[in-house]
Amino acid sequence: RRMYSRYCNGQPEYCERLLTFLLENLEYSNNQERLHESTDPYWHMVHLQMKQLAGLSDHFENKTLNVSNEYLDVTRALWCPDSEAIFWAGRLFNIEGDVLDLENVLKRVPDENSMDQTPACSALIKVVADNDDILFAHDAWFLYRSMLRIEKKYTFPWHLTSKSSETIPGHKISMSSYPGKLVSLDDFYLASSGLAITET
Numbered sequence: 001r002r003m004y005s006r007y008c009n010g011q012p013e014y015c016e017r018l019l020t021f022l023l024e025n026l027e028y029s030n031n032q033e034r035l036h037e038s039t040d041p042y043w044h045m046v047h048l049q050m051k052q053l054a055g056l057s058d059h060f061e062n063k064t065l066n067v068s069n070e071y072l073d074v075t076r077a078l079w080c081p082d083s084e085a086i087f088w089a090g091r092l093f094n095i096e097g098d099v100l101d102l103e104n105v106l107k108r109v110p111d112e113n114s115m116d117q118t119p120a121c122s123a124l125i126k127v128v129a130d131n132d133d134i135l136f137a138h139d140a141w142f143l144y145r146s147m148l149r150i151e152k153k154y155t156f157p158w159h160l161t162s163k164s165s166e167t168i169p170g171h172k173i174s175m176s177s178y179p180g181k182l183v184s185l186d187d188f189y190l191a192s193s194g195l196a197i198t199e200t
Contacts, residue, residue, distance in 0.1 A: 004093070006113050014108040021106060022095070041160045045168075048158055052182055053094065094182055121187060123198040138198045140176060140186035149186070152177045169193040 008015040029046060036043035058064070096115060102108075103116050110116070124137045140149070154173045160166045170191035175184040187199035 011108060014106055017106045018102060038162045044161045093180060096185055121199050136196060136198055138188045149176055149178060170195060
């Protein structure tokens with residue numbers, strides 16, 4: 001809440017454009033999931049991530065789990081519908097990475113509350129010996145008020161599609177993250193497929 005409660009101060013037109021974009025994008029995603037999640041691995045993964053987001057939203061709203069496949073009301077997990085100050089505080093919670101780009105696309109006037117004003121990470125990658133190993137290090141920094149980080153480990157034995165019995169590669173993921181977030185945001189992941197993901 002403290003991170004984003006001032007995000008829309010002096011930016012009502014931009015925030016209206018952002019909300020419109022997010023709602024249209026969510027509707028598009030719902031439609032694509034319905035059409036393709038049983039046959040397309042990409043849309044099946046989107047579907048499962050949205051189920052996770054819906055569960056998080058249900059928790060924020062203190063609701064009983066909704067097991068339907070409709071996600072038009074994941075408001076708190078993406079954002080939140082309370083008072084104006086809290087409204088944008090929660091809305092940005094699980095979409096920070098997207099908002100970094102959307103600020104430019106939707107023409108936010110840069111100010112001290114802009115997300116694109118904050119650098120985030122560095123990485124060092126080094127191939128060692130006779131190219132038989134690789135080392136990498138990751139350094140994450142962000143705003144002082146966002147310093148509460150946790151290490152998360154997800155084990156999701158998900159299948160490639162809802163009709164497939166094949167488990168996805170990398171179904172175990174370890175990452176640095178924040179409470180209440182579904183992704184790293186620091187962009188530091190280790191996957192059971194042997195893939196290491198980091199950003200610079």
